Amino acid sequence: MTGVSDLSERLQELHKRTVETPLFNPVFQLGHDLSRDLEAGDMTLDDFEALIAELEIASLGDRAARLERMVAPIGDAANDTALADTLEKGDFAAFRAQWERPQLHAVFTAHPTFLLTPAQSDAVANAASHGEEITDECIGGERPQVTLPYEHERAMRAIAHAQDARDTIVSQLLAHAEKTWPDQWHQLAPLPFRFATWVGYDMDGRTDITWSNSIGFRLSEKAERLSRYVDALEQIDAEHALLGELRPAAMYAKERAQDFAADLSDPSALSVAANRLTANDPRKLLSLKRYITALQDEAADCDDATRAVALKTLAAAMRADGLGMGWIHFRVNAKQLHNAIRRRIDPDGNLDLASKGAVVHLNRAIKNIEPRRSNFGALAIEASTAIRQFIAMAQILAHIDADAPIRMLIAECEEPATVLAALYFAKLFGIEDKVDVSPLFETESALEHGGRFLDELLAEPVYQEYAKTRGRVAIQAGFSDAGRFVGQIPASLAIERLQGRLAGAMEKNGLTHVAALIFNTHGESMGRGAHPAKMADRLDWALSPWAKRRFARAGIPLEPEVSFQGGDGYLWFSTPELAQATLTRIAVLKPAHTETDVPKDVFYQRTDLSLDFYRAVKEHQREHLESRTYSRAITAFGLGLLNSTGSRVSRRQSDLNADREMSLRQIRAIPHNSILQQLGYPVNVIAGIGEAAEGNYEEIGSLLANSARGLELVRLVRAANALASVKTVAAYGELFNSAYWASRPYRGTEGNLTAACESLSEYLVKDDRVGVFRRLASRLRVDAMKFHRLLDHVPDDSPTENREEKRRMIGVLQSLRIALLQAMFIRAVSVPVFSRANDVSRDDVLEMIFTLRVEEALAQLRRAYPRHFPRISRFDLTQPTDWPDGADEGYEAIHRDFIDPIERAYGLCLRISTAIANIFGAHG
Template sequence: MNPKIAALHDRLRDLHGRTRETPLFNPVFQLGLEFSRDLESGDSSLADIDALVSALECEGLLARAQKLDRMLAPMAAAENLASFESDEDEFEAFAARWSNPMLHVVFTAHPTFLLTPAQAASVAEGATEGRVDGDHVCSAPYERTQITLDSEHDAAMAAMSRAQGARDRIVRGLFETAQSKWPGAWKQFAPVPVRLATWVGYDMDGRTDIGWNTSIRYRLAEKSERLASYAAMLAEDAPDVAARLAAAAEHTGEMAANFAKDLSDPALLGHAANSLTADHPDKLTGLAPIIDELAKLAADADDATATTLLTAAAAMRADGLGMGWIHFRVNSSQLQNAIRRRVDPESRLDLSSQAALSAIRTALREAVPLKANFAALAIESSTAIRQFLAMQQILKHIDADAPIRMLIAECEQPQTVLAALYFAKLFGIDDKVDVSPLFETETALEHGGRFLDALLAEEDYRDYARVRGRVAIQTGFSDAGRFVGQIPASLAIERLQGRLADAMKANGLTDVAALIFNTHGESMGRGAHPASMKDRMEWPLSPWARRRFVRAGIRLEPEVSFQGGDGYLWFGTPELALATLTRIAENAPGVTDPDAPTDQFYRRTDLSLDFYRAIRRVQNMHLVSATYSRAITAFGLGLLNDTGSRRSRRQSDLSADRKMSLRQIRAIPHNAILQQLGYPVNVIAGFGTAAENNVEEIANLLATSARGQQLLRLVRAADALASIKTVAAYGELFNSAYWASRPYRGTEKHLTDACLTLAAYLTKDDRVGVFRRLASRLRVDAMHLHKLLDAIPGGKEEWGLPLPDREHKRRSIGVLQALRLALLQHMFLKAVQVPVFSRSNDVSREDVLEMVFTLRIDDALSQLRRAFPTSFPGIDDFDVDEASDYPDGGDSGYLAIRRDFIDPIEQAYALVLRIGTAIANEFGAHG
């Protein structure tokens, strides 16, 4: 360890010891004060802090690499491929096992691109090579670049390409196994062990920056890339087929280039549309003939050649004419607006009513498919209809075989699903589109069972499901974890999944599959269990839920998302991709033992349901609490880096910042702010309080239940990183008494005026009280938690981290937090020392201060630079004969103001954001 960091660890440990003498003593804030005094006295500099941050950044990157290594080991390809060796005696059983995907893997573009591309590559390479303890993981420079939709799409495609490569290696191994065990039948084998999909560029929920032509361009680009990779696979063993595929790839690339142009020009749109829709010898819209041709070639080929040909055919069968399947997503309100135009143009119906349901049902049955073209797509104003038109054109002119998912966010009524079916039928694509409602909001989880009962009771929906061969739903852990807490959300989603099995059985739909898309992220607050890959796979789709489907005779099609930069790390190298798919296969989410004894957590519902409800009450208390909301939004979103192309917009109205609602913050930044403030409330809160009046029975239930132990592992993992003292420390930044007392006894005379100005300004600020109240509530709850853990045998054992490693991680996070507290104080002090008057005297000093206090630093710096320009017209720029003694140098101080106040604020804030990255890395993910 860096000697300076080691010394700071020791100092923080000593300061923690003082809490025995003075319970209210805050070691994190005290260390921050010590950093601040050194910085303000000149004994240290921002450059010195930069060096400390760099060392701690390295620890954070190593923590990410170590987590990958711990979760995915072993990495050796031979060892991982051996996991797919068959123990079946019959070919039919072997073929059946691998003919349906064990998992659908969906690459989504949630804003979690925390690491720079170079950092992500270093972390992935370190984990791949097993070198997770050296500085080489930290060699990548910290140079953040703007994240765009195109860069997100490029990253998704690169991750998918590595996943395809890993799957090809698995498929080849399966073929070799079949060849050795069943030499007369193996060429009939058609494996699809994993299916890949993406919604990057197709997800319109909450976005207005993705045009229809963006989605068409991406789909064409994906098709071109995939055709080229198919051609490369077959170049040696089927050169004629490879040549046709390569020509099709080139033709498709030209089409993609056409759709990248400005299609607001009717002439360019016409050219792009006509080029794509015209017949062309190199145009491919389906792969069935190619797959059949490869099978015929394989029948007459030697075993090695046949394996290559059949592996390529398996890839085509899995992915179609793209890098994988695609998911469009719209919001339910967009669909409701669209259907109202069709069934209720005078807006007389309540769309949640039975009358509206009847009207939509009638419209669905009477719908006559309509033809459409790209011109119709270009002029359509409705977002929802535009998505259906885009899907129609993709299925007609790009890939006629691969189905498309239509995800509906915030879907709480069967009417919305039937509306989607209506538009799918209206545009003739209902046989190729899987409509999937998302259950994520508190209302959706509360009433989701009744929703499913009502939807599956609809005859038209059942007919549709049988045509598609599946009932598709999506369960989300992001907003669910934010609004009801992660543990209650997971338990509610589990019950909802069980209700789906019941509803399918009750409505005679056991002959179709249940496709359950669990959209969780990589952080604990978004549904990713950090203890092991087994827990990670079982958390969103538990063995209890799986058994409900198996016992009902319903085939499961499990699906899970790998979100953004954090999720793509699992596929960061070919070796990581293979290890990830292997660990998934070892914990296949569609497999369970139907005869397993019932877990006590589900048998003792008198305890577990009360426990669930009590946790949820505590979480809800925080959600509706003005204290919690104010604390979470105390710094706006200023503690967070931009981590995606869909940025969280900052409020332009300062008063709006002070009243910012939790519902104005999306799930990822909400979780990320909790990480930065030091306490993952939506994971831990309520777990201890829920057992307050029944500690022994709850402790026994958790200790004897596999599900209960899994809950404990999650809570312990979060608690191991949590610090209530840190939460309280942030409030003290706004403590007027602290600032008034800091120069007391003449210790920092040079700061007296600045401290008194801050003290006077903050007398009216509410944040110190807010943080103190929140910290008190969390402390009471935490005391109950530790009492519960004390009552559980082994309840305080660590989740895979030895105690010294846990303490090291906690100390490193504490030092990072203290450094950031010092930097924030530096920014506050610099801001109040900026002169009141300036060339642009319309700038309000109070406005600038409030911007700094809420970390709207870019806005504050913009105002200050406008107020104190260092470049403006000089008198020598003009050819004027008359002499002038003015200006007499009165403006020369502006350069000094920039140097002494404005630039240090900018430099300090850059370090604040780097610290945010390091803390998120210690937590294992962003948000």
């Protein structure tokens, strides 16, 4: 077996043996074969690396092909034509109504989703954009450390491409209007897309972002955006009068950004930076309103249509983005807000924030607030995270951008009083007219009680007054945690019902004249976009046509918002061509609009079936989450199967012994869902679908097959199932099978491994993981059998391309990793008994290797077996010594034979993880 094709053929042959022996595991057998070749010297780690490199290139190509398929056609002419074919040609008022509100708000978020190196991302993007071949030049290199500045730089790069693509679309809209309605077109102020980011402003679950980081980022974004406005205006007219104001403003913002990038821990340094920013300066620009008006007036007086379109396009960009690369989202946790509000109105802790009394108390407090001034000194000394965020927002609005509103996202928000607490602080610091407070619904409890929450909140007069002032009601629904705790299918259906309840609550409380801004943050199911089939499904998954019709029929303007997260999300905007294609596809689909007069979907008519189906799937998912078997299997390798992919930690700290009892709540949603893919089976997508249809396959199948929503659900599950393998789940359990290790050298075929296998067998004889994986695999298999019976009644309207080829590619990757893990186990147990560092426990090191805390294990081994010792000859001492009495040598052989191979094997395992994630379409 010298090539990937050989391994693929071998795996295919091994699969045939399952007909004779159902318990036979082809994935583990191929891993065993590879392990024997490696240990016999017939293969080396160099050979493994060559095989993995070939598969990495193929996986990157697969990702590029999927990216291209989702946004095709790619090319300026094709996209111009695609958009032109959808444009209104008769009613100017209808055209304005359609394009003067955003079709979509796009939020460029981060979190741990930067899986690919910059070179790999560029290779995928160039392959999708230009058909360039992906070569081995982009693989095997060192991964950059994913820091907050790195994330911010990548976000700004993506937004810049998105801005350029939006300008192209706006220009096309204006040109179309100029030709179609020459007497009216100057009234058009297009705003097809709005962009935002929370990179550098999201404080939920992290303490490493300082207030000065946020101010510094906002200033750097202002400087970059002003520079881009200057560039755009120079292209129109290099001598334009407004350039004399915009150029100095851009330079001023850049200087202030440099001030806040410095160390401001010393009060004197902060005072200097703050005083420079707050002082009056002729270059200081806080609003673009005057410039927007000037550009539009000039366009109206211009006889050159081309120049007029360019001027109005620049004005549209200014109207959309303001003095930044986009709007910004701060985010805090509800607990942080609770702690802050208690300090203000309930210092004795007597108030239950879940009670009606708390709402009444907060209403009174909000009405009686006297706004407080704040400055950067107050910001620097404020201890409360939540209050600090409001003060930071106040400083941004006062000294950086006075026009662009700021979003305040509240994670784990389950009580109306939490939103009122945010309104209290917004009013306290005089910014309530510029802050959109947005509760986040993503836990099972929040989704279950979200309808009641919205009914109560929107009935409060103080909130109604606030919503009318802002012109919108904003909420956020998170698919990541929801998809983890209740499963992707139930999460989507629960979020859909929540969105419908929002429409009902707004209509009931007389808020139909304000917009509903619904931010959906997707989730790691089959990629960060949640749905891998097509762009229409991706958009509908976040906000279904049924939910949109609820708003349309109530006459409520809708502002859909979605996240493009980290390395995956930024790929859509990684080249100008991809950005153009992505926004054009979205513009053509018009996600903010829906037809109200359409046939009713049977999925919502037959609630006797669909609700029971939803509840059964959710219950099945809950049983997994509460099962010790599932929890132990998912955490069997800790997070060691995953690369570090972001600046936010993926789990809370715990000691070694805690790994065995690790709770799934200790792992964040993205890595949790990613581990499922690495183990071979997206449980949170597939599990429970079959069991929910048991005994009623034909009727449930007919319901799904005759429903647009039902088919969309099935397309997601089919896509996951096309890549899933229960055999792979079981294969990982066999690594911990004491009987396997005891039997491996039984016939004398691997006598050189006898001692190592015996030690592994003895160590693992009491280990629970083999039984855990077997029980989980059995349960998944039973459910999968029922699932396939259901699929017999639902047509496959979007079959996975090259399904068997992809499955074999994943299978080979999994087998290679199983062989590498065996190599690591064998070498770890073969290291001689520690000599010098007696405080290092051999069992601890073994357990670190088994749970893939490899870097920690290697650190201990290197401490026990140093390459070099301190030499007595380095000291210049007058007193003689007879000790040491020999020439100490470093443990070079132990490093060569054990420590270095473990390190290299683990590095190759992580490269396999990247390749598997690429095929699944994931970045977390």
